[in-house]
Amino acid sequence: MENFDALQTQVDQAQRIVFLTGAGVSTPSGIPDYRSKAGLYTNGHTNRPTEYYLSHDCLVDEPKVFYQFVMKNLYYPDAQPNVIQKKQAAFTNANRAEIVTQNIDNLYEQAGATHLHEFHGNLYRIYCQKCGMEVDYPTYAHSMYHELDGGILRPDVVLYGEGIDQEVAQASVNAVHNADLILIVGTSMRVYPFAGLLDYRQPHVPVVVINQERLDIPGVTAQYQLNATEVFDRLQVKENS
Ligand SMILES: [Zn+2]
Known part of the structure; x- marks a missing residue:
C-alpha cells in the first residue's frame, strides 16, 4: 500500500490524535449515506x-x-461495527485519541470507544418529549408514543432546524484544539458547523485525509487516497509510553 508506512509513523508519533469522521466510516457496516x-x-x-x-x-x-x-x-439495528470503528476505538482506549463523529448510528459505542463526541447525537438514545423518560429502541420501534403518558418519542439527534448540543460542541472544539494530529476519515467536511471544527486546531498541526476521493479542504497537509477499511485494518495502535 503506497505511503502506508509514512502514515503509521505519523500516527505513532502523535500523542493526541483526533479522528473527524462521517458517513464513509459506517458504509462498510451496511449503513447508507442518506445525504x-x-x-x-x-x-x-x-x-x-x-x-x-x-x-x-x-x-x-x-x-x-x-x-x-x-x-x-435511519435505523439499522443489526449493523455491526467495522474495523475502522474498532481500530479508532482501540486508539481511544489506549488514551491516544478522541473521536468526533457526525454519525448517529451507535457503532462507535458498540465498538467500545471512549473519548467519543457524537456531534449530531445518537439514534439509540430515545426519549419522551413530554416527560423526558428514555426508552429503548425496541420500544420506539413498536410505537412512536410513550405508553405511560402518550407523549411523542424522539431520538436524541440534531435535526435540521435544531442546534448542536453545547456541551458536545465545546468538548469537540477542545479535542480539536488540543490535538497534535487530525485525521479526517469518511467525510468530505462539507457540512457545517462540523466542518468549522478544523478552525480550532493549533497552527502547524498536521491535518491528514484518508479518503479514496481527493478532498479540497484548506489546510490539509497530507492526503492518502486509500480505502479506509484497508488502512485501519493494517494500522497499529501503539500504547503511550
Ligand atoms: Zn412520557
Whole structure:
C-alpha cells in the first residue's frame, strides 16, 4: 500500500490524535449515506427533500411522517461495527485519541470507544418529549408514543432546524484544539458547523485525509487516497509510553 508506512509513523508519533469522521466510516457496516441518496424518499405522498423529513418542522408538524421516515431509513439495528470503528476505538482506549463523529448510528459505542463526541447525537438514545423518560429502541420501534403518558418519542439527534448540543460542541472544539494530529476519515467536511471544527486546531498541526476521493479542504497537509477499511485494518495502535 503506497505511503502506508509514512502514515503509521505519523500516527505513532502523535500523542493526541483526533479522528473527524462521517458517513464513509459506517458504509462498510451496511449503513447508507442518506445525504448521497437525495430524492430517494418520496414516502408515498408529497415529494420533499430528505432534509424536510429530518427536520424539527417535520417532527412537530407531521410526527407520524417523521417517525415512519426515520424507522424506514435511519435505523439499522443489526449493523455491526467495522474495523475502522474498532481500530479508532482501540486508539481511544489506549488514551491516544478522541473521536468526533457526525454519525448517529451507535457503532462507535458498540465498538467500545471512549473519548467519543457524537456531534449530531445518537439514534439509540430515545426519549419522551413530554416527560423526558428514555426508552429503548425496541420500544420506539413498536410505537412512536410513550405508553405511560402518550407523549411523542424522539431520538436524541440534531435535526435540521435544531442546534448542536453545547456541551458536545465545546468538548469537540477542545479535542480539536488540543490535538497534535487530525485525521479526517469518511467525510468530505462539507457540512457545517462540523466542518468549522478544523478552525480550532493549533497552527502547524498536521491535518491528514484518508479518503479514496481527493478532498479540497484548506489546510490539509497530507492526503492518502486509500480505502479506509484497508488502512485501519493494517494500522497499529501503539500504547503511550
Ligand atoms: Zn412520557
